[in-house]
Amino acid sequence: MRPTPALAAGGRTVASFLSATEWMLPSPATQVHTISVLPSRLEFAFSNLTTSLRNGGGNGSETGNPKFQIVRDDLLHPLANGNKARKLDALLPVLRHCGATDIVTCGGCQSAHAAAVAVHCAEWGIRPHILLRGEQLDVPTGYNLISLMFGNVTYASRSLYAQRDEMLYEHAIKVAGCSGTVMWADEIIGKDLGLDEDTTDGNGSRKVMIVKEGAGSVQALLGVMRLLEYLSGLTLFGKDEKVHIVVDSGTGTTAVGLALGAVCLGLQWRVTGVMLADTLERYKQRERSLVSDFEKVFPQIYHGMVEDATHDNLVQWVERFSPRRFGKVLEGEIAMCRQVAQQTGILLDPMYTLAAWEQAVDLCCGDSAAKVLMIHTGGTLGLFGLAQRYSPQFTTGEQS
Ligand SMILES: *Cc1c(COP(=O)(O)O)cnc(C)c1O
Numbered sequence: 382m383r384p385t386p387a388l389a390a391g392g393r394t395v396a397s398f399l400s401a402t403e404w405m406l407p408s409p410a411t412q413v414h415t416i417s418v419l420p421s422r423l424e425f426a427f428s429n430l431t432t433s434l435r436n437g438g439g440n441g442s443e444t445g446n447p448k449f450q451i452v453r454d455d456l457l458h459p460l461a462n463g464n465k466a467r468k469l470d471a472l473l474p475v476l477r478h479c480g481a482t483d484i485v486t487c488g489g490c491q492s493a494h495a496a497a498v499a500v501h502c503a504e505w506g507i508r509p510h511i512l513l514r515g516e517q518l519d520v521p522t523g524y525n526l527i528s529l530m531f532g533n534v535t536y537a538s539r540s541l542y543a544q545r546d547e548m549l550y551e552h553a554i555k556v557a558g559c560s561g562t563v564m565w566a567d568e569i570i571g572k573d574l575g576l577d578e579d580t581t582d583g584n585g586s587r588k589v590m591i592v593k594e595g596a597g598s599v600q601a602l603l604g605v606m607r608l609l610e611y612l613s614g615l616t617l618f619g620k621d622e623k624v625h626i627v628v629d630s631g632t633g634t635t636a637v638g639l640a641l642g643a644v645c646l647g648l649q650w651r652v653t654g655v656m657l658a659d660t661l662e663r664y665k666q667r668e669r670s671l672v673s674d675f676e677k678v679f680p681q682i683y684h685g686m687v688e689d690a691t692h693d694n695l696v697q698w699v700e701r702f703s704p705r706r707f708g709k710v711l712e713g714e715i716a717m718c719r720q721v722a723q724q725t726g727i728l729l730d731p732m733y734t735l736a737a738w739e740q741a742v743d744l745c746c747g748d749s750a751a752k753v754l755m756i757h758t759g760g761t762l763g764l765f766g767l768a769q770r771y772s773p774q775f776t777t778g779e780q781s
Contacts, residue, residue, distance in 0.1 A: 415431050454467065482587045483553075606642035730761065
């Protein structure tokens with residue numbers, strides 16, 4: 382898929398569309414740090430040039446070493462992780478605009494999505510109702526704890542959870558009560574939303590919106606495109622500079638939003654998504670379906686921008702260096718996260734962000750001329766859940 386020649390004009394169209402959109406985050410701004418990769422005898426060593434130089438560190442020996450940039454979206458919010466806030470950035474305002482009083486969603490027992498919905502709804506005065514898969518934990522930690530603090534959590538058995546849509550709908554009906562209404566967030570998106578102020582009606586009846594697990598919708602793409610537009614405006618990147626973005630992927634929505642943003646803004650940027658939760662075929666399928674939904678909902682933007690609409694090959698999907706069943710942590714990975722934390726002040730988790738880090742290190746040590754830019758998608762609180770499951774790996778303080 383290539384940008385049309387009429388890019389300059391088109392780029393403005395997208396930019397003006399984004400600037401007219403109502404957002405949850407007051408600003409798209411985020412910090413970008415530069416990481417220097419120091420080759421050492423056995424393994425790599427790292428240093429965070431942005432923070433160490435700021436503090437008078439860095440002795441100049443770093444010049445000439447491979448470098449990459451990292452977008453610190455993990456610092457976007459202390460409790461709701463980076464890319465989840467991005468995915469809700471455009472969605473939550475639409476739902477509130479439609480008079481939502483309550484939101485129902487679901488997720489796995491350590492779901493960062495569910496926790497982010499709970500936190501941001503609470504901030505916005507909407508009541509969050511969270512269905513978590515599995516049994517109540519004896520000691521709630523991490524995202525589970527955040528969902529419990531900010532949302533109304535109900536645990537759902539695996540068999541109930543298998544019928545996800547029915548489960549969500551039945552729960553929403555219960556929340557709505559006899560005078561309330563229930564809607565799927567996906568269905569109101571793209572409709573002309575003439576604001577009906579009186580939907581938050583005086584009679585106190587509930588208006589319940591259902592957000593599917595992962596919030597992988599067209600609206601989620603917009604928030605990610607807003608991030609990309611912000612990054613493209615930084616002086617760090619030259620006007621026609623080639624940039625290679627790396628991001629760890631669950632559903633792949635974040636990666637698709639970044640790639641679509643690059644095409645729509647006419648940038649020479651490409652996106653590598655590290656596949657963590659599914660097969661290549663499924664990632665490609667989801668990419669096609671997200672892009673075609675985007676085309677349906679925003680035809681005016683899409684057709685101005687994209688020349689050959691194959692709905693395919695926007696993102697370069699790659700395997701993790703050490704593929705495994707999703708959620709599994711391999712020997713040495715926690716030690717690696719600890720090393721990165723101690724050398725750079727950046728916290729990675731072995732499930733998601735370490736995979737993108739490894740990819741970024743590999744790319745920037747290669748011979749590509751493009752600047753490498755990793756998106757830190759957050760995941761910090763996921764470590765608390767992992768520490769419960771893999772406690773022996775976390776209990777040795779000394780590193781070899
Ligand atoms: C949810 C999550 C992802 C997955 O994002 P997708 O848009 O579904 O690909 C990646 N990394 C972290 C840390 C996450 O919490």
